[in-house]
Each structure stands twice: as C-alpha cells, then as structure tokens.
Amino acid sequence: MSTFASLEEALKHFFGYDTFRPGQKKIIEAALHNKDLLTIMPTGGGKSLCFQLPALLRNGITIVVSPLIALMQDQVDALQDNGINATYLNSTLEYDERRSRQIAILKNQIKLLYVAPERLLNERFGLFLEQVATKVGISAIAIDEAHCVSEWGHDFRPEYSKLKLLRQRYPQIPLQALTATATKRVQQDIIQQLNLRSPDIHVASFDRSNIYYEIQPKDRHIYPKLLRAIRAESGAGIVYCLSRKSVEDVAKRLRCDGIKALPYHAGLSDRERSSNQTSFLRDDIQVIVATIAFGMGINKPDVRFVFHYDLPRSLENFYQESGRAGRDGEPSKSILYFSLGDRNKIEFLIKQKPEQNEQKIALQQLRQVIDYAEGNDCRRKIILRYFGERYRGNCGQCDNCLNPKPIEDWTVEAQKFLSCVARCQEKFGLNHIVDVLIGSRKQKIYQYGHHLLSTYGIGNGRTADEWKMLGRSLIHQGYVGQTTDGYPILKLNKRSWEIFRDQLPVKIAVDKNKTKTTTTYNPHKAEAELLFEKLRKLRKQIADHNSLAPYMIFADSSLKLMAQIRPKTLADFANLSGVNEYKAQQYGDSFISAIREFNEKNKLPVSLPSKSQLATLQLHQQGLSVVEIAEERGFAVSTISSHLSELIEMNQPVSLNQLVTADKQQVIIKTIEQVGDITLKTIKDKLGNDYSYDEIKLVRGWWRSQR
Ligand code: ADP
Ligand code: ZN
Numbered sequence: 073m074s075t076f077a078s079l080e081e082a083l084k085h086f087f088g089y090d091t092f093r094p095g096q097k098k099i100i101e102a103a104l105h106n107k108d109l110l111t112i113m114p115t116g117g118g119k120s121l122c123f124q125l126p127a128l129l130r131n132g133i134t135i136v137v138s139p140l141i142a143l144m145q146d147q148v149d150a151l152q153d154n155g156i157n158a159t160y161l162n163s164t165l166e167y168d169e170r171r172s173r174q175i176a177i178l179k180n181q182i183k184l185l186y187v188a189p190e191r192l193l194n195e196r197f198g199l200f201l202e203q204v205a206t207k208v209g210i211s212a213i214a215i216d217e218a219h220c221v222s223e224w225g226h227d228f229r230p231e232y233s234k235l236k237l238l239r240q241r242y243p244q245i246p247l248q249a250l251t252a253t254a255t256k257r258v259q260q261d262i263i264q265q266l267n268l269r270s271p272d273i274h275v276a277s278f279d280r281s282n283i284y285y286e287i288q289p290k291d292r293h294i295y296p297k298l299l300r301a302i303r304a305e306s307g308a309g310i311v312y313c314l315s316r317k318s319v320e321d322v323a324k325r326l327r328c329d330g331i332k333a334l335p336y337h338a339g340l341s342d343r344e345r346s347s348n349q350t351s352f353l354r355d356d357i358q359v360i361v362a363t364i365a366f367g368m369g370i371n372k373p374d375v376r377f378v379f380h381y382d383l384p385r386s387l388e389n390f391y392q393e394s395g396r397a398g399r400d401g402e403p404s405k406s407i408l409y410f411s412l413g414d415r416n417k418i419e420f421l422i423k424q425k426p427e428q429n430e431q432k433i434a435l436q437q438l439r440q441v442i443d444y445a446e447g448n449d450c451r452r453k454i455i456l457r458y459f460g461e462r463y464r465g466n467c468g469q470c471d472n473c474l475n476p477k478p479i480e481d482w483t484v485e486a487q488k489f490l491s492c493v494a495r496c497q498e499k500f501g502l503n504h505i506v507d508v509l510i511g512s513r514k515q516k517i518y519q520y521g522h523h524l525l526s527t528y529g530i531g532n533g534r535t536a537d538e539w540k541m542l543g544r545s546l547i548h549q550g551y552v553g554q555t556t557d558g559y560p561i562l563k564l565n566k567r568s569w570e571i572f573r574d575q576l577p578v579k580i581a582v583d584k585n586k587t588k589t590t591t592t593y594n595p596h597k598a599e600a601e602l603l604f605e606k607l608r609k610l611r612k613q614i615a616d617h618n619s620l621a622p623y624m625i626f627a628d629s630s631l632k633l634m635a636q637i638r639p640k641t642l643a644d645f646a647n648l649s650g651v652n653e654y655k656a657q658q659y660g661d662s663f664i665s666a667i668r669e670f671n672e673k674n675k676l677p678v679s680l681p682s683k684s685q686l687a688t689l690q691l692h693q694q695g696l697s698v699v700e701i702a703e704e705r706g707f708a709v710s711t712i713s714s715h716l717s718e719l720i721e722m723n724q725p726v727s728l729n730q731l732v733t734a735d736k737q738q739v740i741i742k743t744i745e746q747v748g749d750i751t752l753k754t755i756k757d758k759l760g761n762d763y764s765y766d767e768i769k770l771v772r773g774w775w776r777s778q779r
Contacts, residue, residue: 079125086128087154088630088652093118093401095276100125103212108271109248110218110263114278115392116373116399119250120147123214127184128156132209133177135201136186138216139229144186146371146621151184153624155654160186161197174200180208190231198241210245213238215266218249222261239267247271252392278391278459282398283406285451285470287444289544290411292560298322298381299329301407302359303730304695306605307376307628308352311361312393314382314417322381323361330733336362353621355612367393373400374623379407383414386437387444387458400627410445412547412554448477448581477581485534485542486571486578490552492527493562496520501560502547506531506539545580598725603635603670605725610666614659625659626650638667674723681722688715689724698731698766713766717773728774732767739763740771749775 076082079097083089092100096118099111103126113119127134138144144160151158159173159182176182191197204210215221220232238247249262249271263271288297302309311326313319316337326333334348334357352360353372360366364384378397384390390408398404415438422434444454451470456463466473492505507514508522511529522528531539543562546552551571553563570576608622608631615622626634630650639645645664646656681689691701698716702709713731720726728737740755740763747754755768 076129082125082129083121085652086125086156087121088648088650088655090649093121095274096121099272099274102272102274103246103248104129106212106246108246108268110259110268110271110273111248111250111276112259112274113250113252113276114280115252115395116280116401117252117276119216119252122250123212123248124151124156124184127211127214130211132211133180133182133204134184134212134214135192135210136184136214136216137189137192137235138186139189139220139232141188143216143371144188148184148186149620150624153620153655154652156184157182158184158186162186162188162191177204178207188231189229189235193234193237205242210242212246212248213242214248214250216250218262218266219251219253219258221265222258224255224257224261233265236265236267277456278461279452279456279463280395280398281467281469282401283394283404283469285394285455286405286407287451287471288407288409290409290414294381294409294411295322295325298379298409299326299331300695301377301379302326302331302695303727304693305377305405307358307374308355308372309359309377309379310366310375310393310396311359311379311381312366312384313361313363314414316363318382319361319363323359326359326361330729331359332357333359333361336360336366338363338365354615355622364389364393367396370396371399372396372621372623374402374628375399375404376402376628377405377407379409381409383408383410383418383445384441385418385434387440387455388437390441390444391455391459400623400629402628402632408445415442448472448479479579480582481577482542482580482582483571483574483578485531485539486546486551488527488530489539489542489546490564490568490571492525492531493552493564493568495525495527496522498563499561502540502543502562505562506536506543509539510534510536541582542580546578549578549580551576551578599674600632600635601725602723603638603667604631606666606670607631607634607663610662614662626655634663634667638671639664640668681719681724685715685719685724688712689719689726692716692719692726692730710766713769717769720770720773721776723777728770731770736763736767737771737774740768741775744772744775 076085079100080091083092094117095111095113099109099122102109103123109122111119111122123134123136136147138147141162141164144162148158148160159176161170161173165173173182177185187197192201201210215235217227220227220229221235222228247266247268249266249268251258251262253259259273262268288301298311302311311322311333313322316339319335319337323333323335334351336345336348340348348357348360349366349370351357353370375397378394380390380393384393394406394408397406418438419435422431422438425431425434440458444451444458447454450463450466450473452467452473453463466476468474489505489509492509493500496505496508504516507517508525508528509531511523511532517523517528543552547554547562550565551567553565555561555563567576571578611622611625611631615625618625627650630648633648633650634645637644637648639648642656642660642664645651645660646653651660687705688701691704696704698709698712701707702712705712716726716731720728732740740759743755743758747758749755749772752765752768752772755772756763756765759768
C-alpha cells in the first residue's frame with residue numbers, strides 16, 4: 073500500500089523528520105516483513121517510531137499496549153497533532169465516546185489503537201477485536217515497556233503477565249516488544265513470556281551522546297550554585313532531591329529567587345501531583361523539583377537539564393533519571409552535586425536495613441555511584457562500562473574530557489597543609505587554613521594570632537584555589553577528617569599521621585583549567601537566540617490555545633532551525649526538519665509572520681554594544697548576579713546595571729526576569745507610562761523607597777526597547 077519512494081520519504085511525510093535515529097530503519101524494515109521483534113533502546117532513543125511508522129505503512133490497524141493511561145493519551149495527542157489517525161480506549165472514557173471510537177475503528181479510519189493490557193485481554197474487548205480483525209485487519213501488536221512482563225525487572229506489573237495469551241489468541245499477528253531495560257535476564261524473560269517467534273533483537277547503544285555530564289562538588293554554598301546553574305539555562309529541567317523535605321525547601325527557595333518551580337513527591341495529593349506535572353509538561357513552570365517518584369511516564373522530550381541535588385542510590389537510577397533530559401536529541405545537561413556528607417548519609421540509611429544481603433547490594437551500588445562521581449576518567453566511559461559497553465577514547469562531552477585532570481604527587485604540599493591544621497589546633501575550617509597558608513592579612517588571622525604561626529605564609533608558592541583543591545581532595549580521600557555538626561572543622565586522623573611520616577604518598581587529580589572559560593561572543597548567535605525565544609513564546613501561546621504541551625506543536629530543534637534559517641514561505645517552512653505538510657498548514661502562517669516581524673524590527677538601525685558591555689553580557693549569561701559581575705569586573709554595581717539596561721535597550725539577550733521581579737516590573741512600567749521615561753528621578757520619586765534606581769533603569773531599558 074505504500075506510495076513512498078523510500079522509508080525516509082515516509083518519515084518526512086508523517087513525522088517531518090529528515091533522518092532516522094540509529095537502529096530505527098532496520099527495525100522498521102523488519103517490522104514491515106512481519107517479523108517478531110525485541111527492541112532495546114535507551115530512554116529517548118526513539119522507540120515509538122519503530123512501531124508507529126510501520127503501522128502507517130501497512131493495511132489494517134496496529135494495537136499498542138501501554139501501561140499508563142497518561143502515557144497513552146500523550147502519545148495519541150502527539151500523533152493526532154501530526155495529522156495521524158490514532159486513538160485510545162480506556163476506562164476514563166464515557167460510553168458514548170468509547171462507542172464512537174469503536175465505530176471509527178471498524179470503519180478503518182484509525183491506524184493506531186492504544187490500550188491498557190487488562191482491557192486487551194478481557195472477554196468483551198476480545199469480541200470487538202475479532203470484528204476488527206475480520207473487517208479491517210490487525211497489522212501488528214506492539215508491547216511498550218515490555219520489561220513489565222518480567223519479575224526480574226524493576227517494574228513488574230501483574231496485568232502484563234497475562235499478555236502471554238496474546239500469542240495463543242492471535243497466532244498470525246506479529247508481536248513487537250520494546251523496552252529500555254538493559255539486563256540480559258529481563259530480555260530473555262520477555263522473549264519467553266510473550267512467546268516471541270525467533271525475534272529480531274535490536275539492542276541500541278546506551279550512549280546518550282547529546283547529554284553532557286558533569287560533577288560539581290557540593291559544599292555549604294550549594295544552593296547559590298544550583299540557582300546559578302538553573303539561571304544559565306533557558307529550557308525546562310528537573311532537580312532531583314532525596315527527601316520530600318528537601319524537595320519542598322529547594323522548590324520554595326527557587327520560587328523566592330524568581331524561578332518558576334514546583335515540587336513533586338509522594339506526599340502530595342494526587343490532584344496536586346498531577347497538576348504540577350501538567351504545569352511542567354506545558355511549560356507553565358520551568359523547573360520541577362522532585363523525589364524519584366517523578367519519572368516513569370514523563371514523556372516530555374524537551375527537558376534540557378537534570379540536576380541531582382543529592383546523591384542517587386545507584387548508577388542505574390542515576391542513568392535513568394539523567395536520561396530524562398534530551399529525549400529529543402538536542403544538547404542537554406546532567407549535573408550531579410556530590411559531597412562526602414551525602415555518601416555518609418546514605419551509608420547510614422543502608423546500615424539500617426535488616427537484611428545482610430540487601431545491605432551488601434545497596435553498598436555496592438553506592439560504591440559504583442561514588443566511583444562515577446570521583447572518577448577522573450571520561451564519565452561516559454564509566455557509565456557505559458557499567459552497562460557492559462566499551463567506549464573508546466574521550467567523549468569531549470563531559471567535565472573530565474573537557475578538563476582532563478592529570479594526577480600529581482602533592483605529598484609535600486599535603487604535609488604543609490596538615491601541619492597547618494595541627495598548628496591551628498584542629499579548630500578551624502578549610503578556608504581559614506588556606507588563609508594561614510597563603511599568609512592572608514585578614515582580620516581573623518591577627519585576631520587569633522595566627523600570623524605568628526610557623527606555617528603562616530609557607531604556602532605562598534601556590535594559589536588559594538590550589539590549596540582549597542588539595543584540601544577538598546584530602547577530605548574526599550579520607551586523609552583528613554571534617555566535622556559534620558555545625559561549621560565543618562578539619563580534624564587530623566590516622567592517615568594524616570601516616571602522611572606526616574612519609575608512609576602515605578598523596579596523589580590528587582589537579583584541575584589546571586580552574587580559571588573560568590570565556591566563550592567568545594557572537595552577535596549573530598545572540599540574534600538567533602532572541603528569535604528562538606520569541607518563537608518559543610508563540611509556540612506556548614498556540615499550545616495553550618489548543619490545550620497541548622508545547623513540544624507537541626514543534627520540537628526545540630525545529631524552532632532552532634526556524635530561528636537560524638528564517639523561512640519566508642510555507643514551502644521553505646515545510647522543508648525544515650520536524651515539520652510535515654500537516655503542521656505547516658496548521659501553524660506555518662503564525663510562525664512565518666513572527667519571523668517576518670522579527671526581521672523587520674531587527675533591520676532598524678540599532679546601535680551595537682561596546683566591548684565592555686559585551687563582557688558584562690557574557691557574565692550575565694553565565695548566570696552571575698549584578699553584584700557578582702561588578703565584583704568580577706571591578707566596577708561599581710551601578711555601572712553594571714547601566715550596561716545591562718543599555719544592552720536590554722539594544723535588544724541583546726539579557727534576562728530581565730533574572731534582575732527584577734515580575735511584580736516590580738509591572739509597577740515600574742505603569743509608572744513610566746504615567747510620568748514618562750525621561751528622568752529616572754521623576755520615576756523614582758513616584759515609586760518611593762521600595763524601588764532602587766538600578767531596578768528602574770533596567771525596566772526603563774526594556775520599556776524603551778519595546779518602542
Ligand atoms: P523512547 O520511547 O525511546 O524513550 P520516543 O519514542 O519517545 O523515545 O522518542 C523520543 C523523542 O525523539 C520524541 O520526541 C520523538 O519525536 C523524537 N524522535 C524519534 N525519532 C526521531 C527521528 N528520526 N528524528 C528526530 N526525532 C525523532
Ligand atoms: Zn567524556
């Protein structure tokens with residue numbers, strides 16, 4: 073029945089994509105030959121397409137078994153938005169609705185039907201399916217999340233075990249099982265349970281090449297670090313925490329700092345959970361702060377970052393959770409914040425487990441995560457080795473590859489450091505010890521008479537940062553103790569003394585590139601980013617209007633292409649990857665006019681930023697606050713906010729929301745509309761002391777840019 077010259081052409085026609093993801097084409101070809109299939113791909117690998125495209129190219133209907141109602145609805149919505157006839161039948165539907173869907177199916181108007189496993193095998197539904205089989209034909213049955221049939225998997229579902237009956241009842245219909253679970257035991261089980269007939273097994277690599285991996289040391293200043301990392305992102309993200317309490321805390325602090333964030337954990341009511349989840353899917357909020365309760369069934373493809381605020385319990389958990397970033401294949405980020413304190417906390421919890429064996433397994437899993445976090449090898453290599461894959465060379469997409477850390481012998485330095493801890497009578501923390509070593513002139517040093525110590529200033533051959541790096545590494549390696557109640561104080565231990573006695577050499581990974589990397593600023597790129605933001609807003613409006621999640625309208629990658637290529641005609645628009653004919657008809661006009669408007673506005677003679685303004689812009693984009701930028705650059709705070717307001721006026725990508733709260737912006741804008749924008753003082757007089765000159769200046773910049 074296929075009228076396409078190639079599978080690629082069909083892919084473009086139905087889904088708008090130009091190329092297949094690794095493995096997809098082979099699987100689809102095998103499906104078209106009516107083979108039984110077992111497909112193993114990591115989350116985000118693109119499994120759905122492997123049964124969806126064959127379904128569209130064959131006569132009859134394909135039945136898709138899916139465990140979660142929410143997932144089902146999501147996939148069907150996305151398909152319908154591509155102009156594809158898909159539907160689902162489940163218990164949430166009213167009788168009339170169910171009936172009319174069944175009629176459409178029998179009239180051969182539907183290509184994909186999603187059902188839950190329990191329904192598929194009940195008697196009434198069996199009768200209906202028989203009618204379907206004779207009237208329109210069933211081309212295949214796809215079983216999504218197939219690991220649910222196996223008791224060996226991490227998500228066994230009793231209703232899935234009944235799927236054994238499928239083969240008996242429909243011996244002629246090809247079965248296609250799909251999962252993201254890697255273990256061999258579960259794979260064997262799936263084949264056996266479902267009675268697959270010499271299936272084609274496709275195991276895709278577990279490498280998620282679009283995800284960048286990084287570890288950040290976690291210390292007392294962890295929250296500002298997290299905040300900064302989030303501010304540097306413009307897309308959506310997940311922050312995972314270990315406990316409900318820390319989920320609530322972090323979500324609240326982020327909201328106070330102007331980030332749209334909501335919590336998600338098992339302690340919330342069903343209603344709250346589902347409403348927070350919907351807000352996240354629809355981009356009404358940027359960040360969801362969650363326990364591991366959040367995940368299964370979250371199909372949002374444009375999650376740009378997953379940050380682990382606490383240490384995950386196993387590498388498998390970590391990989392599943394971080395894997396929720398970047399399912400759309402666009403560059404995404406995973407950061408794990410790691411501290412030894414977390415390790416101790418989890419170890420303590422594990423030791424509470426009654427069963428010896430359980431304890432042993434849990435401790436081993438913990439060691440593997442720590443190995444990942446402390447490792448100096450390519451992070452990808454460490455993870456893939458765990459999944460039984462070998463990754464050769466450096467990935468260039470993790471902190472260790474980008475900043476390879478040579479191992480050096482720092483025994484002498486360690487001896488100096490530790491003797492300084494001893495001289496200070498084991499009563500001070502890392503920063504103070506470093507101050508003494510480098511001979512700092514801080515008040516606190518004189519106050520304690522530490523300028524008189526023999527170790528005062530003996531470390532001036534190295535920088536404060538280097539001494540801190542050594543100190544942290546000594547703590548990590550257990551060569552010096554650190555108190556955990558209240559302010560952390562360094563304490564010597566057995567190993568410290570071995571180091572003094574030259575019995576234990578100290579090797580540390582030396583981070584040579586500690587100095588900040590400065591990215592070069594590219595004005596053209598900034599423009600594309602601005603347009604991208606504008607198109608994102610438009611996408612959000614359209615999505616809200618249609619009660620859809622934004623990613624269902626267009627993927628981030630398609631918006632980026634629009635921003636770069638700036639199509640002027642519908643034909644050019646339809647050519648973009650991720651856009652098919654149907655979507656071009658639906659949304660093309662709106663996006664093309666938005667692009668045209670942007671082009672016209674940007675043709676106006678705008679003044680270009682100065683070098684100094686650009687330097688400020690760069691730091692702003694790295695997430696630094698105005699005060700931090702002023703410190704970094706050695707300027708007055710008011711100078712920096714002038715830079716920023718001028719940049720805003722020049723339409724440069726400054727995030728005003730990061731600088732002034734939305735509420736304040738509104739009040740300031742109202743006032744400007746009343747009294748004019750000529751002098752700041754007039755505006756300030758009207759507003760009073762709750763508003764600073766800097767805030768007014770910034771908002772005025774924005775107001776002027778809008779004229
Ligand atoms: P999985 O079920 O394996 O986790 P999905 O089937 O949900 O992954 O696909 C993840 C994302 O990748 C979806 O947004 C999907 O539209 C997109 N995708 C799938 N195949 C392609 C392709 N060939 N080109 C571009 N994007 C694709
Ligand atoms: Zn790497």
